[in-house]
Amino acid sequence: MKITKLTTYRVPPRWMLLKIETDEGIVGWGEPVIEGRARTVETAVEEFAPLLIGQDPARINDLWQAMYRGSFYRGGPILMSAIAGIDQALWDIKGKTLGVPVYELLGGLVRDRMKTYSWVGGDRPADVIKDIRRLREAGFDTFKMNGTEELGIIDSAAAVDAAVGRIAEIRAAFGQEIEFGIDFHGRVAAPMAKVLLRALEPYRPLFVEEPVLAEQAEYYARLAEHTSIPLAAGERMFSRFDFKRVFRDGGIAIVQPDLSHAGGITECVKIAAMAEAHDVALAPHCPLGPVALAACLQVDFVSHNAVLQEQSMGIHYNRDAELLDYVSNREDFHIEGGYIKPLPKPGLGVVVDEERVIEASLRATDWRNPLWRHADGSIAEW
Ligand SMILES: O=C(O)C(=O)C[C@@H](O)[C@H](O)CO
Ligand SMILES: [Mg+2]
Numbered sequence: 001m002k003i004t005k006l007t008t009y010r011v012p013p014r015w016m017l018l019k020i021e022t023d024e025g026i027v028g029w030g031e032p033v034i035e036g037r038a039r040t041v042e043t044a045v046e047e048f049a050p051l052l053i054g055q056d057p058a059r060i061n062d063l064w065q066a067m068y069r070g071s072f073y074r075g076g077p078i079l080m081s082a083i084a085g086i087d088q089a090l091w092d093i094k095g096k097t098l099g100v101p102v103y104e105l106l107g108g109l110v111r112d113r114m115k116t117y118s119w120v121g122g123d124r125p126a127d128v129i130k131d132i133r134r135l136r137e138a139g140f141d142t143f144k145m146n147g148t149e150e151l152g153i154i155d156s157a158a159a160v161d162a163a164v165g166r167i168a169e170i171r172a173a174f175g176q177e178i179e180f181g182i183d184f185h186g187r188v189a190a191p192m193a194k195v196l197l198r199a200l201e202p203y204r205p206l207f208v209e210e211p212v213l214a215e216q217a218e219y220y221a222r223l224a225e226h227t228s229i230p231l232a233a234g235e236r237m238f239s240r241f242d243f244k245r246v247f248r249d250g251g252i253a254i255v256q257p258d259l260s261h262a263g264g265i266t267e268c269v270k271i272a273a274m275a276e277a278h279d280v281a282l283a284p285h286c287p288l289g290p291v292a293l294a295a296c297l298q299v300d301f302v303s304h305n306a307v308l309q310e311q312s313m314g315i316h317y318n319r320d321a322e323l324l325d326y327v328s329n330r331e332d333f334h335i336e337g338g339y340i341k342p343l344p345k346p347g348l349g350v351v352v353d354e355e356r357v358i359e360a361s362l363r364a365t366d367w368r369n370p371l372w373r374h375a376d377g378s379i380a381e382w
Helices: 038-052 060-069 076-098 128-137 157-177 190-203 219-226 240-249 264-277 290-300 354-361
Strands: 003-011 015-022 027-030 114-119 142-146 179-183 207-209 231-233
Touching: 003 038, 003 354, 015 038, 015 076, 027 076, 027 290, 038 060, 038 076, 060 076, 060 264, 076 264, 076 290, 128 142, 128 157, 157 190, 190 207, 190 219, 219 231, 219 240, 240 264, 264 290
Parallel strands: 114 142, 142 179, 179 207, 207 231
Antiparallel strands: 003 015, 015 027
């Protein structure tokens, strides 16, 4: 079998889907995208195409190494997202060729269902109580929200109290009937992370995510000494080589590689195994589309240390398209009581409605994350 064509489709709300065709008619789908840089990743995919056209899609490991090591300048969000989507599509082709889901090719299931969580509140964490109530009716009991609005490197007691007060309200409203992660989203600098973590302790969040920016990873171990709250990170790390420093230095209890940013299934199963060796849990990051989620689930179902799966149903980014809009086999993505079952179909397990993708690609917009500024006019982390 030979790879014959790569086609990318940028689609609302902010995703990009990749179709890889072969000379035997089997097609694989991937989701190579970095939110806010879809066109840049699209160019990176186009630049990898000459390396792939004419090659045997079954040789995923060799093609992965050729894309990664064939780039003298390597790693980082753009190239690793391009490789991720291509890798996903190659695994999709392999599974479809052999007539089995990818998890069967990775040693089979380690669990019968996977726990998922939903986002509540928006960029500025408002209305979380209302959102939790609505999603609890849909059977969810685990949630994630932004922990703060803009926050200064050093900020006021009032800003801390506003952040903590929201969490206190949640516990007052729902007690221990729900669990939730708090995403600091890189908005919190190390000095304030200590203050906030200490103030949030009484409310026992399931985890605090990106307690500081990924480029401040050396603080994870120090912050972990300072709090019992499990710390999570990973969406802005892009390969084993980024994660190995986190495992070496410690401090992170949950790693959250993004299957569409960190080199795809081939790389993320290795990151998952590294995490297991360090007694670190896996909770893949996935605020993206259905192909990314399907790739996450393939890794979740073969990873002993997988504990939680993010999915974007109802997330505040999905303005003009929802998670399953481009999927024909929506029933396979049914979430019951917050759990999802293994996707039964061959390959990644997602049947892409190509007509809807093509139609939607005609109205794709260039999503960009907002640029926030503090009251003094200086740039604020979003
Ligand atoms: O889902 C998460 O954990 C996030 O932090 C959302 C963020 O990743 C946005 O997708 C960036 O555009
Ligand atoms: Mg996050």
